[in-house]
Amino acid sequence: MDSVRESQMSPRPTRIILGLGLVTAGCVVFALSYRYDPSHRAALPALLLIIVGFSIFGQGLRRHPKPLATQAKEALQTAVVGSDPLSGMRVIVTSAGVRTKPTAISTEKAVLAVFLAWLIPGLGHWVIGRRAKAVLLFTVITVTFAAGLWFAEGRNMNWERNKVFFLAYVFSAGETALAWLFAGALELDRKIPLLDLGFLYTAVASLLNVVAVTDVMDSTTRIPEEPE
Amino acid sequence: MTLFAVAAAEFAYLPPICLAIALVTSAARRDDMRGILKQAARSWLILTVGILIFMLVLSFGMEWLLPA
Known part of the structure; x- marks a missing residue:
């Protein structure tokens, strides 16, 4: 059993090389798609290749990597189903650490928490009782969002x-x-040097809220039913 | 020194946004502030350096693939 399991688990250098190879291939395809493909159809698969490559590279850095097939499947799921394009980088930078113990709450409260987290960063965490994390997430995401507005x-x-x-x-x-209520109608009446930076910061802040929302989902669990 | 100054100006936007990403992604799955901040510091360093290297490789690579 152990030898079968060991043979299914690729050694780490393979994943690191494979991951870097996929990232390189993705970059090449991305560049070529902009040069030779007017409709840039190949750009999205190229980006997926890059994200999957980063995920596999990240798994290669971990101490106990999962079997390559499982990893590739999870990386692809993360890239396609996950809402943030930085999901590949997220796999790299989050350690194999301990998951927080989920809070048992009713389904209605969980849905409310997720909805509130989507509306205002950190509010979902506040509702489920993770106050310190709520304040941290709200501060970081709001400051980044506001910085983007200020740059642009x-x-x-x-x-x-x-x-x-x-x-x-x-x-x-x-x-x-x-922000749209107050600034949506503003005209681009002059050159704004940091406009692109503003777009980037605000978009990244909004996408980071996806991480916050999914963390609310991860941090809750159904109240176990009473045995009859 | 001039090259460093130019590079610093070019990439000055990177560390703050990497810090935001590191803090939020480290906060996921953790509840203790100390653990979050410790992981965030590590992540921030890896992210900043990693993205910088990636951007340099990409720009040189595109320069090589698509010469002006």
Whole structure:
């Protein structure tokens, strides 16, 4: 059994090389798609290759890597199903550490917590009783979001200006709605040197809220039913 | 020194955003503040250096693949 398990687990250097190879291949495909493919259809698979490559590379750095097939499946699921494009980097930087003990709450309260977390970063954690984490997440995400608004002088809140980034803002609904109310109608009447940086910071803050929302989901569990 | 100054200006936006990413991703799955901050510091370093290297490789690679 142990020898079968060991043979299914690839050694770490293989994963590291494979991961880097996939990232390189993804970069090459991405660059070529911009040069030779007018509709840039290959750009998305290239990005998925990069993210999967980073995930496998990250697994190679861990002490007890999972079987390669499981890892590739999880990496692909994370890249496709997970909402944040930095999911590959997230696999690298989160250690194999201990999961927090989930709080048992009712389904209604869990749904409410997730919804509130989507609206305002950290509010879901506050509702389920993780107050310190709630304050940390709210501070970090809001400051990053506000920094983006400041860099772009509010001009990054227009849907027409950059639809792709605006779609990312949706993941932090409350802050985006508030910012859009005040800054959505601002015209791009002059050159704003840090406009692109503003788009980036605000989009990353909104996508980080996805991590916060999924953490709320991970931190809750159903109340066990009483045995009859 | 000038090259360093230019590079620093070019990539100055990277450390703050990597810090935000490191803090939030480290906070996932952990409840103790000390553990979060410890992991965040480690992650921040890896992220900043990793993304910097990735960007340099990508820009040189694209320069080589798609010469002006």
